[in-house]
Amino acid sequence: MASNSPAPEGIELQEAPNAGAWGEWNPTEDSARPPRGKHRVVKQRGGLARSSTVLGVGVIAAVGASGIATAQDRPQVAISMPSLPDFGLGGAGGDGQHADAEGPAAGAEAATKTGIIAQQAAGHADAGATLVGRILQQAESQESAADAQNRAQAERAAQEAAAAQAKAQRETAQKEADDARVAAEKEAKEAAEAKAEQERIAKLAGSYSLPTSAYTLTSHYGDAGSMWSSGYHTGLDFAAPTGTPVKAVAGAKITSAGWSGAYGYRIVLELEDGTEIWYCHLSSMSVTSGSVGAGETIGRVGATGNVTGPHLHLEVRKGGSTMDPLAWLESKGLSV
Incomplete structure (x- = not known):
C-alpha cells in the first residue's frame, strides 16, 4: 500500500x-x-x-x-x-x-559478523586446544624418552655391576685355584725332596760311619766358656773310655797326623769334596798317612792336650771355617 x-x-x-x-x-x-x-x-x-x-x-x-x-x-x-x-x-x-x-540486511550482516567472530573464536579455541595437545604430547613424549633413557642407564649400570661382580668372582675363583695349585705343587715338591733326601741318606749310610762307639755327647758346637781359647766350643765331644777305637767317617786321605798343642794328638782327614775332619786328644794313632775307608780304625780315645777327661773332640771344617759336626753327620744319614 x-x-x-x-x-x-x-x-x-x-x-x-x-x-x-x-x-x-x-x-x-x-x-x-x-x-x-x-x-x-x-x-x-x-x-x-x-x-x-x-x-x-x-x-x-x-x-x-x-x-x-x-x-x-x-x-x-x-x-x-x-x-x-x-x-x-x-x-x-x-x-x-x-x-x-538497521533493517534485515544489517541484522543479517551483524549476524554474519557475529557468526564469523564466533567461528574465528572457535577456530582460535581449536587452534589453542590443538597447540596445548601438541605441547602435552611433546611433553609426554619427552618424559617417555627420559624414562626410557633412565631405564636404559639403570639396565646398563646393572649389567656393568653384574659383569664386575662376575669378573671379581672369576678372579677370586682363579686366585683360589692358583693358590691351591701352587700349594699342591709346593707340597708335591717338598714330598719329592724329602723322598730324595731319604734316598740320598740311605745311600750315603753305607758310605759314612760314626767316629766312635759307646760314647756320650758332653759339649756341643757353639757352647760358650773360658776353657776354649776362642770363647766357644768349635767341635763335638764324644766322651768315652780311654782306648776306645776311633774310626774314619768316610773314605779320605790323611793330610796330617801328630802332636798339635792344646789338641793333643790329632789326625786330619780330607774328603773328596774338600771337607776336613779333625780327630783330637787321641791317646794313640793307628794310621798316620795314606788313604783310609769309611769305618776304618785310625786311633784311640785319649786325654792328651787341654782336656778335663778322656773324650774324642771332632771338628768339621770346610774352606777354613768350622761347622756343626752333629748337623753334618746327620746330613750324611747317620744317627748320632
Missing part, C-alpha cells in the same frame, strides 16, 4: 526521470535538517559517514505522519549507501550511538 501522507517537513523527494519511478535520493545537510528542532544535523566525522547513519536518515524520509510507505504501488527507492570500513564501533552513528532501524 502507498501512503498519502505528505513527506515530513524539510524533506524533499525527487522523482526519477522515468515516469512513475523514484529517483535516487541523496540527503544533504540542508535536506536532513531536523524539523521543529527535534533532530540534529548529522555530520560526517573526518569526511566519512557511517552506513548506519545514512540508512537511518533514509528510513526517516520514508516514514509518513500516518504510517510506513510500502513499495507495492510504486518502485522501490534506490538508496545509495557508501561502503565504509567497520572501525569496530559495532554500527554506531556519528554520535557514537547505535541506529534504531
